[in-house]
Amino acid sequence: MTPTAKTQHARIYSATHVTFPDISYKAFVYPGDEEALAALKAIPGAGQVLTWIQENFTEELMYLQNNQQMIRASYHNYASLYKMVERCCDILSLSVPELYITTNPTMNAYTMGQRRTSIVLHSELIESMTLDELSFVIGHELGHIKCAHGLYRSLGDLLIRYWELVVSMLPVPGLALLRVPLLLAYWEWYRRAELTCDRAGLLCVQDAAAGMAGLAKLAGKVRGYEDEFNSDSARNQAEASKEVKNKLVVLVAILEAAQNTHPFVPSRLKQLDAFAKSDQYRTLMAGQYEKDALGQHEGGARIICECGLKLNAKLSFCPECGRTVGQTEAAAAAAAGDGGTKPAEEGSKLDKLKSMGGFFKR
Ligand SMILES: [Zn+2]
Numbered sequence: 001m002t003p004t005a006k007t008q009h010a011r012i013y014s015a016t017h018v019t020f021p022d023i024s025y026k027a028f029v030y031p032g033d034e035e036a037l038a039a040l041k042a043i044p045g046a047g048q049v050l051t052w053i054q055e056n057f058t059e060e061l062m063y064l065q066n067n068q069q070m071i072r073a074s075y076h077n078y079a080s081l082y083k084m085v086e087r088c089c090d091i092l093s094l095s096v097p098e099l100y101i102t103t104n105p106t107m108n109a110y111t112m113g114q115r116r117t118s119i120v121l122h123s124e125l126i127e128s129m130t131l132d133e134l135s136f137v138i139g140h141e142l143g144h145i146k147c148a149h150g151l152y153r154s155l156g157d158l159l160i161r162y163w164e165l166v167v168s169m170l171p172v173p174g175l176a177l178l179r180v181p182l183l184l185a186y187w188e189w190y191r192r193a194e195l196t197c198d199r200a201g202l203l204c205v206q207d208a209a210a211g212m213a214g215l216a217k218l219a220g221k222v223r224g225y226e227d228e229f230n231s232d233s234a235r236n237q238a239e240a241s242k243e244v245k246n247k248l249v250v251l252v253a254i255l256e257a258a259q260n261t262h263p264f265v266p267s268r269l270k271q272l273d274a275f276a277k278s279d280q281y282r283t284l285m286a287g288q289y290e291k292d293a294l295g296q297h298e299g300g301a302r303i304i305c306e307c308g309l310k311l312n313a314k315l316s317f318c319p320e321c322g323r324t325v326g327q328t329e330a331a332a333a334a335a336a337g338d339g340g341t342k343p344a345e346e347g348s349k350l351d352k353l354k355s356m357g358g359f360f361k362r
């Protein structure tokens with residue numbers, strides 16, 4: 001990974017930075033994330049309906065809109081940002097998603113898709129964050145892909161943005177009444193999913209202070225006053241939510257927070273701090289963690305081997321028949337539609353995958 005001048009001082013390029021070959025999301029998932037997701041998965045037909053919508057509509061719509069309204073990063077366009085995402089993918093053992101940059105004055109970053117995945121970074125976020133803070137945010141977004149959150153996050157979109165349309169199109173008696181209970185179940189999971197992804201962000205930057213500063217900037221950041229920001233004090237705000245006992249107030253706050261892209265920053269700061277000080281984090285950094293060598297459980301692109309097996313696109317060999325399945329540069333660029341062939345001096349994507357050694361080998 002060759003950083004360009006703009007990003008070469010990011011910690012993630014340090015030779016001492018730990019990478020996590022073949023890491024499974026289970027190695028860092030926040031307690032209760034999977035259980036809360038299981039409750040959503042138990043809704044009859046939800047998984048099938050959401051998958052159908054994603055594969056037949058949302059992913060293409062998002063691809064079209066992103067390419068119409070934003071600038072796609074590649075080796076030839078905002079190369080330093082693209083390489084930063086690529087490096088973060090190396091650290092978290094993930095295939096590289098599409099990356100889009102958009103001119104937008106709000107501090108935001110988000111991830112979309114289940115198989116065709118993309119990360120969008122707002123210009124304000126890139127301009128306001130240090131390189132390390134940015135790598136924390138990128139790691140957080142990659143966490144969503146690692147955990148395959150895309151599918152059930154689209155349930156949130158249905159409930160929050162398109163609910164009236166859904167109710168008008170599906171004349172099922174009583175459907176409208178399901179919104180609040182579904183939204184509460186969704187929120188219960190989403191909150192924990194965010195905590196899981198903050199952990200992925202920390203695994204990427206490997207510096208708790210940078211992670212917390214990046215997180216804090218999403219909630220309340222004033223340019224020029226960074227040296228006065230106190231993360232301990234901000235973390236203590238999390239206690240304020242415990243003081244409020246009125247259930248209606250809590251419900252309204254949840255419904256409103258559901259429209260907010262980065263809610264509950266003080267409690268996230270608190271949880272991130274606890275994780276950074278935990279034995280679990282120390283063990284992970286020492287290289288002991290649960291693996292998912294085939295990347296079966298994570299989101300991201302899939303390729304079909306000649307033997308017919310559907311494989312995670314990051315693999316270089318088929319575990320079933322042993323064939324080499326890495327794409328040629330031209331095929332990879334054509335498949336990605338990005339014109340983003342890696343400059344020759346840096347070697348092909350396949351060479352890179354092979355040299356990393358962490359991916360599946362026979
Ligand atoms: Zn998130």
Ligand SMILES: [Zn+2]
Pocket residue numbers: 305306307308309318319320321322323
């Ligand atoms: Zn095969």
